[in-house]
Amino acid sequence: MNTRYEQALNCQQPDRVPFLPAIYEHKAWFVGKTPSDVCRDPKLLTAALLAEYERVKPDALTIGVDIYNVEAEAVGCKVTYYDEGNNSVPSIGHEGAILQGSDDVTSLRLPDPRMDGRMPLFIEAAKAMVKILGKEIPLRGAVSGPFSLAAHLAGPQKLFLLTMMQPGIVKELLGFAAEVIKLYGNAFIEAGCGVVMFDSFASSDLLPPEMYRELVLPPTRGIVDHFHQKGARNIPLIIGGNTTSLLEAYLGTGANNILCDVKADPQEFLKRCSAMKKAFRRNLDSALFLESSPADIKNRAMRSLEESNSYPGYILGTGVLAYGTPLTHIAAVREAIDEYERAPAAGQ
Amino acid sequence: MKELQDLALYLEQGQAQKVIALTEQLLAASISPQRILNDGLIAGMAAVGEKMRNGDMYLPEVLQSAGAMQASLKILKPHLAREGAQSRGRVLMGTVKGDMHDIGKNLVGIMLQGAGFEIVDLGVNIPPEKFVEAIKTHQPSIVALSAMLTTTMLNMKSTIDSVRLAGLSSYVKIIIGGAPVNQGYADQIGADGYARDAVLAVDKVKQLLGISA
Numbered sequence: 080m081n082t083r084y085e086q087a088l089n090c091q092q093p094d095r096v097p098f099l100p101a102i103y104e105h106k107a108w109f110v111g112k113t114p115s116d117v118c119r120d121p122k123l124l125t126a127a128l129l130a131e132y133e134r135v136k137p138d139a140l141t142i143g144v145d146i147y148n149v150e151a152e153a154v155g156c157k158v159t160y161y162d163e164g165n166n167s168v169p170s171i172g173h174e175g176a177i178l179q180g181s182d183d184v185t186s187l188r189l190p191d192p193r194m195d196g197r198m199p200l201f202i203e204a205a206k207a208m209v210k211i212l213g214k215e216i217p218l219r220g221a222v223s224g225p226f227s228l229a230a231h232l233a234g235p236q237k238l239f240l241l242t243m244m245q246p247g248i249v250k251e252l253l254g255f256a257a258e259v260i261k262l263y264g265n266a267f268i269e270a271g272c273g274v275v276m277f278d279s280f281a282s283s284d285l286l287p288p289e290m291y292r293e294l295v296l297p298p299t300r301g302i303v304d305h306f307h308q309k310g311a312r313n314i315p316l317i318i319g320g321n322t323t324s325l326l327e328a329y330l331g332t333g334a335n336n337i338l339c340d341v342k343a344d345p346q347e348f349l350k351r352c353s354a355m356k357k358a359f360r361r362n363l364d365s366a367l368f369l370e371s372s373p374a375d376i377k378n379r380a381m382r383s384l385e386e387s388n389s390y391p392g393y394i395l396g397t398g399v400l401a402y403g404t405p406l407t408h409i410a411a412v413r414e415a416i417d418e419y420e421r422a423p424a425a426g427q
Numbered sequence: 428m429k430e431l432q433d434l435a436l437y438l439e440q441g442q443a444q445k446v447i448a449l450t451e452q453l454l455a456a457s458i459s460p461q462r463i464l465n466d467g468l469i470a471g472m473a474a475v476g477e478k479m480r481n482g483d484m485y486l487p488e489v490l491q492s493a494g495a496m497q498a499s500l501k502i503l504k505p506h507l508a509r510e511g512a513q514s515r516g517r518v519l520m521g522t523v524k525g526d527m528h529d530i531g532k533n534l535v536g537i538m539l540q541g542a543g544f545e546i547v548d549l550g551v552n553i554p555p556e557k558f559v560e561a562i563k564t565h566q567p568s569i570v571a572l573s574a575m576l577t578t579t580m581l582n583m584k585s586t587i588d589s590v591r592l593a594g595l596s597s598y599v600k601i602i603i604g605g606a607p608v609n610q611g612y613a614d615q616i617g618a619d620g621y622a623r624d625a626v627l628a629v630d631k632v633k634q635l636l637g638i639s640a
Contacts, residue, residue, distance in 0.1 A: 104578055114578075159527060159552075167525025168576055172551055235530045236490065243441070243487045285530075287485040319606075324482075365577045366609050398607065401577035 081216045084139045084394070088313045088335050090356045092391035096384060096416050097138035099360055099396040100409055103146055103221075104168045106131050108403050114168050115160040118144035121203040128208055132216065135409055138394075140212070142205050142267070143221025145169040146277050150223050150259050151177075151231035153196030154187055166402045176234035182241075184251045187232070189258055192266035202266045209271035217313075220267030224278020224316065225298045226286070228256040235280060242290055249294055257298040261305050268309045275315045276302065276334070282320030284342075292328045303333040315360075319398075323347050330355055338362065341398060345386050349393075358392035363412065365398030373411035380415035431458075431466040434499075438471030439478075441491030443498050450499040460506035464543070468496055468503075472541025476626045486534065493537040500540075514545035516636050519567035519599075521549035521558065523582040528575035531605055531625075535571060538625040539632060544569075555582070555589035562595050569632050572618075574605040583608070584616040591617070600635040604628055 083093035104114035109130035110123060117123045128140055143149075148158045148171055157175035161167045173179060177187065192198040205220050212218065223231070229252045230238045241249050264274045280286075281295050303314045316334035318325070321342035329337050330351060336358045339348040345361055352359045361383055367376055380395065387393040395416060400409070430453055437445040453463050475492045478484035518539050522532050529551045536546045547565045549557065562570060570590070574580040583603050590596050602620040603613050613621035620635055622628035633639075 104576075161525065165525065166578060167552075168578055170527040172527040173529060236533060239487045239530075240490045240494070243491050283485075285486045287487070290485075290487065364609075366580075366607055366612055369577065369581075370611055370615055399577050401581065401607075403578075 080214055081138055084217050085313070087392055087394050088358045090358065090392040092389075096387070096419065097394045098413055098416055099137055099139055099394055100135060100412070101362070101365070101397050101399045102131055102135065102137070103141070103144050103399060104166075104402050105400045105404055106144060107166070109134055113161065113164060113166045114144055114402065115162065115165070118169060119160065119197065119200070121200045121207070124200070124204040125207045125211075128204065129211065132212060134406055136413070137216075139217040139219060140208070141219050141221050141275055142201060142208060142272065146221040147171075147223055147227050147231055149197055149201060149221075150190070150228050150256075150263055153190035153192075153198050153263075154232060154259060156231055168402075171231050173234040173236065176232060176237070178233040178252075179237065182245070182248050184248065184255055187255055189255075189262060192263050198263055198266065202270055205267055205270040205272045213271055217273060218271075219273040219275040219315070220264070220270070222260050222264045222267070222274050222276050223256070224276050224281060224295075224318070225253045225256040225260060225302065226281035226291075226295045227278045228259060229253050230280040232256065238280075239285070242286070242294065246294065253294060253298045257302050260302050264302070264306055264311075265309055268306065268311050273311050273313055274306055275317065277317045279317065279319035282318050283322050283325040284320035288325045288328060291325055296328050296331060299332045307333070317360075326351050330357060336360060336394070338396075345383070349386075349388060349390055352392060353390055356392065358394060360394040360396040361387070363395070363397045365400055368397065368400055368404045368408045371408075373407045376408055376411040377415045380412045381419060384415060384419040428458075428466070430456075431463065431470070434463070434467030435471035435474060438468060438492055438495050438499070439474045441488060441495050443491075443495040446495040446499050447502065450502050454502070454506060460503050460510055461512045464503060464507065464512070468499055469541060469543050472496060472538065475541065476538055476629060479624070480626045486530070489534065489537065493541070496537070496541055515543040515638060516569065516632070517545045517547060517565060517567040518569040518571055518632060519547045519549065519558070519561055519565055520571040520573070521553035521561075522551040522573045522575070523579055523586055524552060524554045525582055526574050526576055526579035527551045528573070528605075531575060532571075532573035534625040535573070535604060535622075535628045538629050539571075542629045542633070544632065555586040558586050559589050559593045559595065562590065562593075562599055567599055568636055570599050570601045571628065571632075572601065572603045574603070574608065577607045580605065580607050580612065583618070587617050602628065602631055602635070
């Protein structure tokens with residue numbers, strides 16, 4: 080079993096820095112299909128995950144393609160898919176949001192992960208992956224965070240306005256979203272996977288940190304506690320953008336692996352995470368993978384690794400990689416990791 | 428004039444009812460609608476932009492101010508038309524093909540409108556040929572392209588290429604923005620400008636059009 084990721088999460092220094100590239104829609108490219116094809120077919124999804132594992136060799140795999148859509152669709156939102164070879168990413172436009180014309184949270188029905196939307200499809204792929212790779216590599220089912228799910232249910236612009244004008248409705252909606260996420264996450268855990276939660280709509284690039292603390296932190300902490308009780312040891316929480324000002328609340332969620340995205344301050348993350356013995360993933364800019372040569376990518380990765388100060392809880396990752404990102408560009412990061420020589424951690 | 432300063436302040440605070448009442452009061456007092464727009468609404472949104480730039484204001488508050496601005500503009504528009512008032516320029520905007528995200532684009536539209544520009548918003552998932560057609564129809568000075576995904580940002584290039592192929596690139600300036608793009612990418616695909624956020628988008632549009640303030 081590859082234990083690098085788990086060791087980093089426990090702040091025990093692994094043999095090398097774990098590498099977690101953000102590959103979601105790009106999975107489809109490995110099997111010559113589009114994201115819309117792969118996210119609607121459990122066999123194609125399983126094949127894409129296996130191809131990702133063989134060709135990229137990440138230190139953990141994420142079972143997810145269009146990661147913010149699945150729970151919202153199961154509740155009743157309309158996802159736009161693309162056909163005829165169009166490699167765009169399926170998504171929910173504001174007219175697809177189930178609460179676009181209503182504020183009645185009580186009208187929403189909790190989904191059943193065994194039968195609603197594409198939840199069963201992702202759980203089926205998770206079960207297949209557990210059978211094939213469960214003993215080789217950590218597998219994590221992707222779930223939405225509560226604010227991002229609420230943003231899809233209401234439409235983002237409406238949700239942001241409601242936070243100012245009717246915070247009571249937002250609290251109610253976040254409570255509903257948390258229950259949906261728990262149900263979906265439970266299904267992944269029962270399938271033998273871990274979970275990884277994504278909540279970038281709650282980024283402090285958009286939502287004031289004090290609003291995050293008041294509205295989003297309580298349900299998020301509830302979800303993390305719930306998954307712990309269900310037996311998931313590690314709960315990564317991914318919030319993109321510059322979350323430096325959110326760091327205290329971010330760490331307060333109880334997640335043991337947080338994201339230091341491109342715009343965030345890695346030194347502040349290093350200071351705060353090492354004090355609390357929490358792991359963080361530092362992202363390389365996804366645009367770098369489209370506009371730079373492998374040599375430049377490797378140099379940039381090496382600079383990031385040098386910033387890590389040999390912190391054992393440091394993980395190197397990427398922003399979401401575009402469909403069709405060349406393998407040589409991803410491999411350049413692995414080369415940097417393999418060549419990077421860390422100082423031994425204190426006490427080891 | 429104190430009432431215009433109050434209008435700007437209420438707008439900044441997102442107090443829609445007070446903004447509506449004061450707009451009507453100022454019109455009834457025969458204050459020029461252009462002056463109400465410039466010294467009340469545009470001044471208020473400039474303050475909003477400054478607070479955003481400094482990290483003192485976030486999206487929810489900006490949307491609230493934008494709602495107040497829209498309400499006031501709805502009252503002002505017929506008066507502005509009668510007065511023959513000119514906007515500072517027309518901006519055509521849209522999220523590129525395959526991308527349904529609109530909040531960043533909408534925010535840029537709000538800030539540009541708040542700075543006195545006329546906005547033609549094509550919406551989301553806009554293919555290159557629709558941008559070309561809309562440039563011919565609306566004759567904007569600026570085209571603003573948005574993308575929020577690394578996969579769809581590639582469609583910014585195909586849009587710019589289509590505008591060039593249609594022979595329209597000397598008539599419009601094209602700016603890009605969105606989470607995955609940067610100045611390097613803008614240079615690479617031949618965009619005339621890049622803005623990291625909505626406030627800087629206003630600065631960039633003014634710069635490209637040679638507007639000093």
